[in-house]
Structures are given as C-alpha cells and as structure tokens.
Amino acid sequence: MASLLLAPYTVHLPVLLRTLVLTVLVVPVVSYALVPLLTKAHGAARRRAGRHSRSAVV
Template identity: 65%
Template sequence: MPTGTPSPSAAPSVHRRALITWLAVYPTITVALAALGPATAHLPLLLRTLILTAIVVPVAAYALIPLLMKANAALTR
C-alpha cells in the first residue's frame, strides 16, 4: 500500500452495527409517532405503519445510520 493512503477501516461487528441501527431507528420512530400519532390515530394500523415507515426508513438509512457509522469510525480509530 502506498504511503499516505489511508487504510480502509474494518467494518464494525454485527453487534455494533445492530446498536448503531437501533440508535438511529428508535429515536426516529419515537419522534415520528409523537408528531404523527394524533393526526393518524383514526387510520387503520397498516396505513399508519406504512406512513411511519415511509418516513423513518429513509431518514435512518440515508441520514442517521451513515452519520453514526462515521462517528463510530472516528471514535474507534
């Protein structure tokens, strides 16, 4: 490997990835439920779940999990 080239960091363990995912998903679901709960309370469960996951999954997958993975990499160097 050439000098000055950063070595690729090892992927976190499956347990750490699960924790990172939980740290992204749990607060996002909590906030989304608090914000949407009253407005969607009258809807059927499957529709409420569809709306909730349509918001939570992209927020977690595209914003929070990558951010937490970067923070994890910085903390474990």
C-alpha cells in the first residue's frame, strides 16, 4: 500500500534507494501506531476470554 502511494514520487529513484525510503517511512508508522493498537486489541481479547473461561491461556 505504501509503495503504491509513494510510487509517483520515487519512480525516478533506483530500486535500493526506493526500498530505503519506503523502509524509513513505514517502520516508524508501524512501530508507533500499529503495534500499540494491536497490543491493546490483544489485551482486550484476552480479558474477554478470561471472563468466559477459568483457565486463561498464558
């Protein structure tokens, strides 16, 4: 998805430089936005599962 959005701006760059630009932009977004959301969702799912079952998976 990100590569498609960046394609008009990076089409003139060599492949390795395009990869570097994509990595520099995507890794922080995933680290600071997506991972915390997934962690929160996982915690909520575990709490919900814990209410319904006595033996919670650790």
